[in-house]
Amino acid sequence: MNATRLVAGALQLALVVLGGPLLLGLMRRVRSRLEGRDGPRITQPWRDLVKLATKQRVRPTESSWIFGLAPLVVVATAGAVAVLAPLATLAPPLANSTDFVAVIFTLLVGSVVLALAALDTGTAFGGMGASRALTIGALVEPALLVAVLALSLPLHSTNLVAIVADGARHAPVLVGPSHLLALGSFVVVILAESGRLPVDNPSTHLELTMIFEALILEYSGPDLALVTLGESMRLVIWLGLFANLAAPWGVAASGAGGFALGAAVLVAKVAVLGVAVTVFEVTTAKLRLFRLPELLAGGFILAVFGVVTGAVMR
Amino acid sequence: MIALGVVVIFGALGAVASLAPARYRVATSAACLAVAIVAGATASIAVLATGRAVDGHVVSVLPFSGATVELSALGALFSLTSAVVALAATIHWLGYQRHALRSRSAVAAYALFVTCLLLVPAAGDDVTFLVLWELMALASLALVAHDHARRDEARHAAWWYGAMTQGGAGAITLGLVALAAHAKSPSFAAIAASAGHLPASARGAIFLALFAGFGAKAGLVPFHVWLPRAHAEAPAPASALLSGAMVGLGIYGILLARTLLGVGSPWWWLVAGLVGVASALYGSLYAATSTDVKRLLAYSTSDNMGLVVIGLAASGLFATDHHRAAASLALLASLFLVTSHALYKSTLFLGAGSVQYATGERNLDRLGGLARTMPVTTVLVLVGGLAAAALPPLNGFAAEWLVVQSLVHGLTGAGPVTTVATTVFVGALALTGGLTIVAVVKALGIGFFGRARSDAAATATEVPLPMRIGPALIALACVAIGVVPELAVAAVRRAAATMQPNRSGLAASVTGLHLGALRGAVDPLALALGAVLATAALAVLRHSAGPRRAPRRRTFEPWGSGRAVLSARMQYTATSFAEPLQRVFDDVLAPQHDLDVSHAVESRYYVERVAYASADDDVVERRLYRPVLRLATWWGERARGLANGSVHRYLAYGFVTLVVVLVVVS
Numbered sequence: 001m002n003a004t005r006l007v008a009g010a011l012q013l014a015l016v017v018l019g020g021p022l023l024l025g026l027m028r029r030v031r032s033r034l035e036g037r038d039g040p041r042i043t044q045p046w047r048d049l050v051k052l053a054t055k056q057r058v059r060p061t062e063s064s065w066i067f068g069l070a071p072l073v074v075v076a077t078a079g080a081v082a083v084l085a086p087l088a089t090l091a092p093p094l095a096n097s098t099d100f101v102a103v104i105f106t107l108l109v110g111s112v113v114l115a116l117a118a119l120d121t122g123t124a125f126g127g128m129g130a131s132r133a134l135t136i137g138a139l140v141e142p143a144l145l146v147a148v149l150a151l152s153l154p155l156h157s158t159n160l161v162a163i164v165a166d167g168a169r170h171a172p173v174l175v176g177p178s179h180l181l182a183l184g185s186f187v188v189v190i191l192a193e194s195g196r197l198p199v200d201n202p203s204t205h206l207e208l209t210m211i212f213e214a215l216i217l218e219y220s221g222p223d224l225a226l227v228t229l230g231e232s233m234r235l236v237i238w239l240g241l242f243a244n245l246a247a248p249w250g251v252a253a254s255g256a257g258g259f260a261l262g263a264a265v266l267v268a269k270v271a272v273l274g275v276a277v278t279v280f281e282v283t284t285a286k287l288r289l290f291r292l293p294e295l296l297a298g299g300f301i302l303a304v305f306g307v308v309t310g311a312v313m314r
Numbered sequence: 315m316i317a318l319g320v321v322v323i324f325g326a327l328g329a330v331a332s333l334a335p336a337r338y339r340v341a342t343s344a345a346c347l348a349v350a351i352v353a354g355a356t357a358s359i360a361v362l363a364t365g366r367a368v369d370g371h372v373v374s375v376l377p378f379s380g381a382t383v384e385l386s387a388l389g390a391l392f393s394l395t396s397a398v399v400a401l402a403a404t405i406h407w408l409g410y411q412r413h414a415l416r417s418r419s420a421v422a423a424y425a426l427f428v429t430c431l432l433l434v435p436a437a438g439d440d441v442t443f444l445v446l447w448e449l450m451a452l453a454s455l456a457l458v459a460h461d462h463a464r465r466d467e468a469r470h471a472a473w474w475y476g477a478m479t480q481g482g483a484g485a486i487t488l489g490l491v492a493l494a495a496h497a498k499s500p501s502f503a504a505i506a507a508s509a510g511h512l513p514a515s516a517r518g519a520i521f522l523a524l525f526a527g528f529g530a531k532a533g534l535v536p537f538h539v540w541l542p543r544a545h546a547e548a549p550a551p552a553s554a555l556l557s558g559a560m561v562g563l564g565i566y567g568i569l570l571a572r573t574l575l576g577v578g579s580p581w582w583w584l585v586a587g588l589v590g591v592a593s594a595l596y597g598s599l600y601a602a603t604s605t606d607v608k609r610l611l612a613y614s615t616s617d618n619m620g621l622v623v624i625g626l627a628a629s630g631l632f633a634t635d636h637h638r639a640a641a642s643l644a645l646l647a648s649l650f651l652v653t654s655h656a657l658y659k660s661t662l663f664l665g666a667g668s669v670q671y672a673t674g675e676r677n678l679d680r681l682g683g684l685a686r687t688m689p690v691t692t693v694l695v696l697v698g699g700l701a702a703a704a705l706p707p708l709n710g711f712a713a714e715w716l717v718v719q720s721l722v723h724g725l726t727g728a729g730p731v732t733t734v735a736t737t738v739f740v741g742a743l744a745l746t747g748g749l750t751i752v753a754v755v756k757a758l759g760i761g762f763f764g765r766a767r768s769d770a771a772a773t774a775t776e777v778p779l780p781m782r783i784g785p786a787l788i789a790l791a792c793v794a795i796g797v798v799p800e801l802a803v804a805a806v807r808r809a810a811a812t813m814q815p816n817r818s819g820l821a822a823s824v825t826g827l828h829l830g831a832l833r834g835a836v837d838p839l840a841l842a843l844g845a846v847l848a849t850a851a852l853a854v855l856r857h858s859a860g861p862r863r864a865p866r867r868r869t870f871e872p873w874g875s876g877r878a879v880l881s882a883r884m885q886y887t888a889t890s891f892a893e894p895l896q897r898v899f900d901d902v903l904a905p906q907h908d909l910d911v912s913h914a915v916e917s918r919y920y921v922e923r924v925a926y927a928s929a930d931d932d933v934v935e936r937r938l939y940r941p942v943l944r945l946a947t948w949w950g951e952r953a954r955g956l957a958n959g960s961v962h963r964y965l966a967y968g969f970v971t972l973v974v975v976l977v978v979v980s
Contacts, residue, residue: 058867062764080841106706112754121872122872124885126764126885128886131890131894144744157833158719159833217873221860304737307725307737307740311730
């Protein structure tokens with residue numbers, strides 16, 4: 001690990017932190033336009049965060065230390081991944097141990113601690129959110145890991161940097177059925193993991209349907225700002241990873257100029273994907289919670305086909 | 315050899331200490347056991363450090379054949395794991411004795427159990443192994459039945475456990491005796507040398523017998539039915555030993571079978587893999603839906619053993635495919651997982667015991683709020699739980715990562731059968747992981763966080779010091795091994811080398827795990843450091859945020875959906891938490907509930923009373939064991955009619971039997 005790599009990692013972190021709320025703003029703006037409204041400015045989520053940071057932290061009576069710890073862990077784990085993952089650069093710190101499985105499980109730490117904090121509030125909503133979020137999380141997991149297995153086939157390695165770099169060098173891998181099926185499964189995974197429609201509606205506060213919003217209902221002030229920031233960072237990470245797996249071009253190998261280009265390309269890719277997700281969201285309705293297993297099982301089957309075709313075609 | 319002698323002598327002294335007066339009984343016995351445990355651990359560490367097995371033959375101990383002792387590196391790994399778990403459990407016991415586990419018989423059984431756990435992996439022949447194995451089963455049976463006078467459940471648990479373990483022992487005896495008969499010697503070395511000459515079908519049959527017998531001990535589906543009962547009823551230090559150490563010896567047995575019989579043919583490992591997948595999914599599903607914390611942990615044990623067996627099956631499959639690197643890695647991964655599981659699961663069982671000590675409750679729906687009243691125990695259980703959920707930077711994550719890597723690499727050049735099996739393994743592993751997270755969050759979130767759901771939980775106080783030190787030791791080991799896997803990898807590599815040369819290239823250093831030529835590495839230390847530093851920095855940042863004039867933080871009643879006062883009963887319960895999952899897996903779980911709504915007389919829109927009952931029951935038990943038990947009972951009742959007390963009739967039976975025997979013989 002040398003200084004350049006550390007700097008690259010830090011810049012990536014800055015990009016994800018700054019870009020996360022902007023991505024949310026962009027998606028809301030596009031959504032408003034598609035619905036015929038003018039909508040808030042793209043920078044509105046940042047204004048909200050700054051405002052929240054000056055508010056009081058209100059903690060439910062009888063909650064314990066984990067309630068205050070969870071927002072920190074959510075942001076810290078997302079931040080750690082933002083430093084290590086190949087988003088804008090192929091030379092992040094510790095490139096040799098940027099493992100896909102480790103990335104997934106690191107992000108999972110944030111979700112688990114947040115679910116514990118939701119149960120700690122001692123309200124019905126916290127439990128409801130935690131229960132639903134984890135049920136979905138449990139069902140997403142098989143699709144996710146089998147998709148990783150399919151993506152690891154060409155190199156027999158789950159090292160993310162290696163997978164992305166290999167994709168950029170050998171374009172035929174990218175259009176192989178195994179890769180495409182795995183990416184298809186990944187789409188389902190991302191929609192579920194980041195709580196977008198048709199899995200969860202991020203703009204609802206209706207008791208019967210909310211999942212993530214119920215989970216964080218008791219947060220306020222700086223805590224709420226952290227949770228929101230963490231969630232937006234996770235969205236950027238998921239979309240960025242997907243973009244780099246589907247179209248691994250433009251990711252910087254080295255140099256300051258390369259990094260600037262890589263950052264610009266990453267912003268463009270994530271923005272395009274964000275708009276695509278929004279367009280999809282506007283045109284779909286939320287699925288009933290108990291219909292979700294079918295969607296997620298579909299994702300799992302795609303990934304299984306990905307592995308089998310990949311193994312057969314070799 | 316001397317150290318093993320010390321284990322025997324001090325283990326026996328520990329049992330004899332049960333004769334001491336009640337005040338000193340547990341302390342004396344624990345002190346003797348501590349010496350035995352340290353001696354056992356020293357012997358194991360010496361074997362693991364040098365790689366040279368300890369062996370010897372003691373002629374006079376057992377009649378007929380004498381006892382052969384052979385502590386290989388593989389055995390030493392298991393013996394060392396047992397020693398660590400036993401040390402923690404024994405320290406915990408010093409406090410727990412005020413609650414239970416202090417009668418003479420219990421102390422003697424506990425001492426015997428610990429001694430056998432240390433010695434079983436050191437057995438070097440059939441006879442020694444079976445004698446120690448049975449002693450271990452008997453001692454643990456006495457511990458499971460500890461509460462039999464007060465609780466019917468304990469008696470039932472003892473029956474189930476006794477029946478399953480004796481059935482298993484029967485299968486093991488059959489297998490080992492058949493092997494010894496062929497080798498004309500009970501010694502494992504002789505058996506391993508001669509088993510290759512057996513016909514393939516005989517070897518397959520013996521493998522199945524041994525796998526079933528040891529699988530029953532390891533709690534694999536469908537032999538898991540004793541686990542949720544016995545683990546739940548045994549006193550906490552004993553359940554920690556059962557789940558942390560003894561269940562792992564079931565895996566040792568399966569490894570022993572592989573050492574004796576060789577890798578064999580792929581179908582052995584497909585059967586094993588199927589059983590592993592079934593156990594992993596079934597165990598994790600029931601863990602996610604149980605409300606009794608010790609039952610939950612027991613099911614999770616069955617699930618973890620399923621994962622270990624998946625690893626072993628993968629190792630066997632890859633070995634028959636001649637993919638040696640992946641086979642080595644899968645073997646290493648399962649050994650790592652079995653030792654990790656011993657550590658975190660015994661932390662959890664000891665923590666559950668502390669909760670039971672403080673509140674008298676095992677039902678999650680009557681706990682809650684312990685994070686404020688029992689802070690140390692909560693943190694320890696949190697560490698154990700997050701390790702069980704395979705989250706970084708704990709040892710469970712390193713283990714799961716290794717298993718996934720071995721499966722990823724096993725796909726290189728695999729045949730169609732292995733490819734499909736590996737994909738199924740990964741899917742099962744992932745779903746199990748997700749369900750385990752649900753179970754862990756449920757146990758922690760409902761049991762330890764939130765509002766107290768009963769008076770017992772609200773007024774609980776932190777447990778005595780030994781009950782915190784015991785689990786703290788192993789929780790610390792979970793963190794240490796998770797952050798610096800090197801601590802365990804060295805021992806695991808040495809143990810695996812006794813079965814097949816290490817070709818995986820797995821190396822560990824302070825900065826994580828590296829797979830060498832197989833391309834893969836992970837660095838939990840850097841990850842943990844980065845995340846902890848980031849958390850601390852954010853905490854500082856948040857501390858300076860907030861309004862200038864008003865206080866920066868305060869507490870307030872959470873929103874009660876329009877009600878002025880929020881009661882603890884409005885929280886989610888363990889049952890409601892798992893309800894979505896239960897609905898999704900309705901066909902598999904076939905839950906038994908009974909919902910009875912009585913409406914008011916005036917209008918159907920008003921509800922007068924709602925009665926809800928749900929039974930904790932196991933679908934395998936209901937569909938597989940109950941019919942068999944009913945048949946046995948039916949037969950027993952019919953047979954009773956044959957014995958009506960008439961001497962003439964009995965004489966007639968005797969005569970008929972004699973005639974039949976004579977006819978058959980002639």
